[in-house]
Amino acid sequence: MNKTKKGIGRSGPVKILRYWPAYLMLLPGFVYLLINNYIPMAGIVIAFKNFNYQLGMWKSPWTGFSNFEFLFRTSDAWLITRNTLLYNLTFIVLGTVLAILVSVSLNEIRSSAAKKVYQTSVLIPYLISMVIASFLVNGFLNSRTGFLNKGILEPLGMEAVSWYSEPQYWPFILVIVYLWKNLGYQVLLYYAALISIDREYYEAAVIDGAGRWKQFLHITLPGLKTTIITLTLLAVGRIFYSDFGLFYQIPMDSGVLLDVTNTIDLYVYHGLMESNNIGMSSAAGVYQSMVGFVLVLLANFCVRRLDRDSALF
Amino acid sequence: MRSDKASRLGFHLILLFFSLCSVLPFLLMVSSSLTSEEALIRDGYSFLPRSLDFSSYSYLLLQSQEVLRGYGISVLTTVIGTVSGLAITVLYGYALSWEGLPGRRFFSFFLFFTMLFRGGLVPSYIMWTQMFHIKNTLAALIFPNLLMNAFYVIMAKTYFSANIPESVKDAARIDGAGEFRILLRIVLPMSSPILATLTLMIGLGYWNDWMNGLYYISSDKLYSVQVLLNKMLMNIQFLLSGVAQSSGIELSNLPATGIRMAIAVLGVLPLLVAYPFFQRYFVRGILIGAIKG
Numbered sequence: 001m002n003k004t005k006k007g008i009g010r011s012g013p014v015k016i017l018r019y020w021p022a023y024l025m026l027l028p029g030f031v032y033l034l035i036n037n038y039i040p041m042a043g044i045v046i047a048f049k050n051f052n053y054q055l056g057m058w059k060s061p062w063t064g065f066s067n068f069e070f071l072f073r074t075s076d077a078w079l080i081t082r083n084t085l086l087y088n089l090t091f092i093v094l095g096t097v098l099a100i101l102v103s104v105s106l107n108e109i110r111s112s113a114a115k116k117v118y119q120t121s122v123l124i125p126y127l128i129s130m131v132i133a134s135f136l137v138n139g140f141l142n143s144r145t146g147f148l149n150k151g152i153l154e155p156l157g158m159e160a161v162s163w164y165s166e167p168q169y170w171p172f173i174l175v176i177v178y179l180w181k182n183l184g185y186q187v188l189l190y191y192a193a194l195i196s197i198d199r200e201y202y203e204a205a206v207i208d209g210a211g212r213w214k215q216f217l218h219i220t221l222p223g224l225k226t227t228i229i230t231l232t233l234l235a236v237g238r239i240f241y242s243d244f245g246l247f248y249q250i251p252m253d254s255g256v257l258l259d260v261t262n263t264i265d266l267y268v269y270h271g272l273m274e275s276n277n278i279g280m281s282s283a284a285g286v287y288q289s290m291v292g293f294v295l296v297l298l299a300n301f302c303v304r305r306l307d308r309d310s311a312l313f
Numbered sequence: 314m315r316s317d318k319a320s321r322l323g324f325h326l327i328l329l330f331f332s333l334c335s336v337l338p339f340l341l342m343v344s345s346s347l348t349s350e351e352a353l354i355r356d357g358y359s360f361l362p363r364s365l366d367f368s369s370y371s372y373l374l375l376q377s378q379e380v381l382r383g384y385g386i387s388v389l390t391t392v393i394g395t396v397s398g399l400a401i402t403v404l405y406g407y408a409l410s411w412e413g414l415p416g417r418r419f420f421s422f423f424l425f426f427t428m429l430f431r432g433g434l435v436p437s438y439i440m441w442t443q444m445f446h447i448k449n450t451l452a453a454l455i456f457p458n459l460l461m462n463a464f465y466v467i468m469a470k471t472y473f474s475a476n477i478p479e480s481v482k483d484a485a486r487i488d489g490a491g492e493f494r495i496l497l498r499i500v501l502p503m504s505s506p507i508l509a510t511l512t513l514m515i516g517l518g519y520w521n522d523w524m525n526g527l528y529y530i531s532s533d534k535l536y537s538v539q540v541l542l543n544k545m546l547m548n549i550q551f552l553l554s555g556v557a558q559s560s561g562i563e564l565s566n567l568p569a570t571g572i573r574m575a576i577a578v579l580g581v582l583p584l585l586v587a588y589p590f591f592q593r594y595f596v597r598g599i600l601i602g603a604i605k606g
Contacts, residue, residue, distance in 0.1 A: 016415050021492035022408040026420055029405030032461050037427040043436025057439055102331055105324040121332035128581055129521035131542045135577035136338040139358045145570050150357020188599055268434050285433035293430045
């Protein structure tokens with residue numbers, strides 16, 4: 001709470017009047033948040049209703065928990081939860097390991113021009129939209145003209161693979177594309193943490209005869225510890241949310257692949273836009289919002305205990 | 314000393330590997346867009362064009378209104394969205410940085426809670442389409458989700474709190490300047506780093522957005538570049554039939570394989586060209602916003 005003595009001796013309403021320009025400045029943003037964020041929050045009641053477009057969000061009849069009962073009786077509920085969690089866990093682990101590998105390498109080389117070129121290059125995929133990424137992936141995977149089939153498999157005398165209809169490859173493809181797209185972003189964060197480690201530690205270690213590996217274990221890793229734990233916890237807080245673009249665009253919405261590409265966000269989208277199953281779709285959405293909310297709170301609680309400044313609140 | 318050199322070479326090799334992986338797919342795309350259709354069908358997409366051929370581009374730029382219109386829509390929504398988004402972000406952030414404002418905690422929480430809890434796609438979609446009827450309007454590419462983001466407001470607020478001393482504002486107040494005048498004439502000129510960063514992040518969000526188009530736009534007159542690309546990825550015929558009509562060439566004789574890549578190049582080119590100029594702000598935006606973003 002603000003404890004300055006400003007405004008003492010004035011009564012409440014007068015004090016508030018004095019601040020009218022501030023409230024005017026808050027107004028457009030306030031209205032936007034109310035519409036864009038808060039009405040949809042109230043709209044989660046749809047999941048407890050038998051939604052009917054004619055009657056709308058508020059007047060459709062209540063059905064209690066039956067949408068949830070239907071949802072959790074399908075095998076889809078388990079599948080989308082499993083996929084969302086497993087993909088995110090893989091992304092967190094591999095993303096962190098690779099980002100540390102690359103940022104430590106960046107820190108070890110001397111030429112600042114080379115540093116700049118490397119850093120710029122790995123950040124480029126983060127810049128583009130998932131649609132463009134999907135065209136790029138299609139350049140490799142297209143079954144008639146893709147580089148993998150035409151440039152590698154066929155010249156080697158192997159049989160071409162119809163990539164977009166073979167589910168077994170997709171866990172790998174999606175992980176690679178995720179890493180390809182997001183590596184530069186994470187490298188940036190870890191590199192920033194790395195250059196703030198005091199050089200003197202390394203100089204002292206060299207005098208003591210410690211090799212690179214020892215320096216990495218005893219100086220670099222401890223120096224990065226807070227960043228690693230914080231970023232991981234924050235990612236765990238969002239583990240129930242998946243990158244819709246990645247799972248929708250990259251497999252080109254191929255139905256055959258759904259067993260391995262379906263996540264909660266994709267399921268909600270298909271239910272809403274294609275199969276017109278608002279009940280199940282909104283139930284899945286509320287399931288995601290609720291669990292997601294609890295996880296964010298938990299993760300933030302942990303971050304807060306570790307490093308107050310990095311906590312969301 | 315020798316082992317030192319060797320290990321540094323090792324680090325260069327690691328970095329070279331990841332850099333090439335990042336960049337090579339773009340080379341594949343550009344080179345394929347410049348290859349003739351026969352070569353593409355015969356040899357597939359490849360990293361080096363065997364023969365230069367610009368026909369994909371000439372079809373796209375000369376015969377297809379869709380691409381030019383897509384650019385128009387993208388530029389228009391990006392400009393409108395970025396300017397208005399920046400304005401409401403800065404206003405909200407600036408007001409939050411106001412010391413002693415009654416209700417400041419409430420407005421902070423009101424903003425902040427949107428990062429913790431989301432209503433999700435279904436209620437948002439139903440609200441935008443049923444209450445605001447934005448389906449197939451330009452507004453659908455501007456309003457949902459992209460206009461104001463709590464992280465950016467917090468970035469702005471933090472910057473103002475840390476960099477604009479209360480004494481500067483007080484001095485102006487004594488001189489009789491109004492609050493909006495103080496914001497425009499004193500605070501904003503002192504805030505160019507954060508303004509540049511926010512402009513870039515918001516603008517990039519608009520330029521790259523295809524989801525609003527996917528959800529709310531079904532009329533091809535309103536396709537932005539990204540939405541057009543999205544439709545084409547799923548169905549190349551969509552764009553080709555337009556080209557075939559205006560060029561009078563049989564649909565089956567058009568270089569579909571090359572056109573597919575050429576339009577992706579056109580979609581990403583503006584970003585790649587501008588990237589060196591805005592990289593600095595982009596990096597800064599990620600670094601300030603990251604931990605909390």
